[in-house]
Amino acid sequence: MITDRHYEIIVYGATPGGIGAAVAAARRGRRTLLLEPSPYIGGMMTSGLGRTDIDWLDASGAIYREFAHRVEAHYTAQYGTASPEAEACNRGMFFEPSVARAILEDMLAAESRLTLVRRSELLSAEAVDGRLTAIAIETEAGEGEWQGRSALSADVFIDGTYEGDLAAMAGVPYEVGRESRDEWNEEYAGVLYMNFGPSKEVLPGSTGEGDDRIQAYNYRLCLTDVPENRVAPGKPASYNREEYASLSVDAAEGRVRSIRDVLNILPVPGGKTDTNNHHYCMCSSDLPEENGTYLEGGREERQRVRDRHRHYYQGLLWFLQHDESLPEAFREDAQRWGYAADEFADTDNFPPQLYVREGRRILGEYRFTENDARLAPGLGRSPIHADSVAVGAYAIDSHATRKREAAGRNVALEGFLGLGWLTEVYQIPYGVMVPLGVDGLLVPVAVSATHMGLGTIRMEPCWMQLGYAAGVAADLAIAGGAAPRDIPIDNLQDELLAADQLIGFYRDIDASGLMGKAIQYFGAKGAFRSYEARPDEPLTVERASALLALARLLPGGSRFPALPAAGAVLPAGADMGPRLPREEPSPAAYWQRHPLLTQGLAGRWLQAAGRALSAGTAGAAGGSVSASAAARASSPAAAWLRTDSAAAAEGGPSASGGAGEAAPAVSVGEWCALLYGLLLEARRAGSSGSGGR
Template identity: 45%
Template sequence: MNDHFGLRIWALVGILAFSPGRARAADATFDVVVVGSTPGGIMAGVAAARAGRTAAILERGTHVGGLPANGLGATDIGTRGATGGLFLEFVGRVKRHYVATYGADSPQARDCSDGYHFEPRVAEQVFEGLIAEHKGRLAVFRRRQFDAEPANVDREAGRLVAIRVRDRDSGAVETYRAKVFIDATYEGDLAAAAGCAYRVGREGRDENDEPMAGRLYKAWGGVPGPGSTGQADNAIQAFNYRLCLTRNPEDRVEVARPARYDRDEYLSLADDVREGRTTAPGGKAGKSMALAWDSIGRIVNPVAIPNGKVDANNQHWNFLSSDLPEENWPWPTSGWDWRDHFAGRLRDYTLGLLYFAQNDPALPEDFRARCREWGLARSEFADDGHFPRQVYVREGRRVVGEYSFAAKDAVPTRPDGRPPIHADSVTASHYALDSHAVRKREPGRAHLDGFFSSPSRPYTVPYGVIVPKKVDGLLTPVPVSGTHVGFSTLRMEPCWMALGEAAGEAAALAIEADLAPRRVAVAALQERLVKHGAVLMYFRDMKPGDAHFEAVQLMALRGCLEPDAWLARPDDPVTEAEARRWIEKSGAAGVSPDEARSLKRGELLDRLRRASK
């Protein structure tokens, strides 16, 4: 589609695309269509628009932003600086918001932790700002539901060419055509409807030699215990809501007893509180559990965010918290009627947990009183009873891609070294291998089945994890290809944002070259990504914008730098051995070893990059 036609489409929908629920686009055509306004989806749309393509994002709800706009305000990242690009731009905009609004020395600026901690409403505001800056090319259509049925997609010669969605307000069915589609749903709905192979559940321990795979019982911080068979099954990790809580009286909303309340669900928690029982080794709390442990922190895991609020996640030291294992297993492959029913059940369960902690006589009165200091934040989610609008879907379908990411891709190959380096990396990232429980409490077990956190180091993510096998015209940066254990580290929003950006850039490249996305030149994609500040391979002494940053990133992936080095040392002199090895690895013509030795490391990498293009 030419740009003029794309702009005419935009002129028809215009500003209405940013008015909740009312944009109309029956039978519209764009260069790129993204299903899901998750952070990965938004970054895909923004990247495609910045690359000069027209793009549409289809969102089932009224609000954009996925989990960060729905309570996940404490960013899950193991090493700050390991992920860059649009994610780092998002973080920077968050920080600027708090500094501009409250002052550089304000508590809010301090509590935003350089932009990595934020309130849900601020995350949504930043995402809306990113979208609005590209309204000439990027349209958002809200209240559009895609159902994962084969009848809702059109394929020609193995390529996805059109999809159909339902306007949830009018009931009308709309058709969207594009040269490239991007599945940015947490569930992988579009990929499934298009015929992509996918996995749900856990692989066995022996399939990929992953120690944390399959059935697993281990105390938090301990080692696998009795019952840990490593057997494969269809279990997926638990979902919850990331609550935004506060004890500021001016912002606090009292937690009322939900209409559907079953006291018996929570009584085991009262026993654990009275007896001091936890899932730590030996069953006892340690000093690291001091944060609000005698209050709401015994029920959920609170992390401070600005304006006296906390991001309250599941408390992994407990046998019972805000996660609701087992009941969510059908979610990935179910329709929206079932998902909406479960979302309501999870909401009642969560509110019931808070109500129980604050009011039930089975708990000590002083403990209840301290819990009653907390409530929902009045300044958040005003159109949903101050409760998050979106379930934290930790794991849906995992699309089978050209590469399957496993535990070995995130774990060093030797002590203090790096994980394997993927030459086709489209982002670096870092978080522990991390899964929540898959089953509820079972008598005699050290913890809930499936709960683990296992260390990793900053790793590289190959392009193949977002390229589904067999189906062309589609990229999957959110339901990425990996094992249950491998996916458990990729599933964090910083990585999803970076993969979304890579998908948007890859889509633009594919359109320009008239190729299927799987055929794009990865080297050209990497060039584009590093120009926009993406980190493809993490070095402790380099960050986007530094001199020689782009050359260090690209030439390191070609094997020029020492494979286990965490420092690039761009200002150090080049040794003779380095010069010869780098010239050979780069394949650069016209650079002699004698000339190279007169340069610093960063300067030589720049020369080799230019010479090898």
């Protein structure tokens, strides 16, 4: 056994979530080890799932956006910008498995602080006083010095597996199965018969009771109808025609008319497809009820389940192409399709990764439910999470948990559902990856969620971004000498926003600029009640004061001064008299007549804020400009805020309501950018006030 191997961060499982975590950690300078139990990296994104499940690219960020850009660059460079392949890649969200694998391999190889070891199976995990400290692995031949058994330790571990294997072995509590409607007040939880079609009719028998069932697994095939690249599927030795015989009745009664009614065959570049289970077919590529032993099974049992799913699928293809109970035209059309010869050459053109749609779900500091991805009562958006670290944008769904039965009336398989018309873009809180009871570990894939909640989080782009957040969080934990659960969430959000991760979604912002990042940050703290931030809208003094009060509650903001109580403050040296203040309009009447925050007033406030952030040292007036310069230099506010006294007096309304009344107003986005820039500066300078995670 190789002993005394220590890494700062160890990631187990090279799924997209694990890759996101490992890349983030390595890029932040941490000595990182990525372990993968199979010979292959990339999970489903390199194993046939070529149409990544996200509604639009603008609802993603950071590492997944980088991956998509690389995919698009590949197709445009190889085929041309106006080529069918470049168009078919859909801005990088659709791709061939081999292209995804090559890109992910390149991303990993580019990180000098990252070591990747494949064929490394977890044997045990050691937790001391509630903290995961070490693991033991066994590595197959072919990995050089890593061959055999190894004991490894790390400062922080990250479980990137679909199954949640490291978390389970470390003693993290978890659940498998479906909750009832009562447990988390989820409208569509538990036993459900739903017509997946447009009607979404719920059939009798939908009792909402919980059970230990999980949604069906399958494989995502890469098929092609290009003759020169097509390999005809063979008949498996374990072929059992009775498993597919109901399709003959479906064909005779008009429920299926071609292979496309049995399998969901959708194009990706290269004349290939991502072929999945068909939502409307009662006998498709999913295999409900036959994955129950997979999660807790050992190596042999898991391989048995994989083989069973593979042979079932191969038998389905054989039936569709050759069974004489189907119409001849049906069979001839089906025979147009075969495996892509240039994909998965080392596994007989069949993808190696079983689609584990649902594994263990840890019990974490927050449980994500159906309600977190739906419209929050009274808001124009999903619920707000102050510790948001990523955004999700895919319909809540689940595949079947039972095979075909009479209760489904030939239109529904129990457990199969899709809530696209109800699902909103949503925030994912950091707490879902922080396990209860075990420190030193983050779990960004087998997250803390109900069956329904996982039904939307379980998409590769989402997992990849959660993994990235976990890698950054692990780095911050090490840097601060803290457990991952205790890191300052605002610092994590700062780092994620700086890396173009989304922590909030708004339809009317540019998320890449400081203004967009500021709006996401304040949105996570409750400042915006819908998906429209209206960043260009003139800001009222009422709202400016409310945002300022919110900023004062956040780390770095406790020293922020109040807004000037008067509409104009004359610069020192200017004679205020003669004046009769008691005869002027009251402050309440004044602000009613002048409801907007002007640039001059904001400039005056910024002067005082600079003095406050300079810690009250002598010469604070000079220090105030330097104290805010870094934040303002990159801020959209830099162009309109002039902080010298003369400019401030010139820009604001006069006490008597004179010429200054027409001064331009500050916008919502500008004020957010200014406040967030100052918060960033204060936090980076170590002058953070009260308020944590």
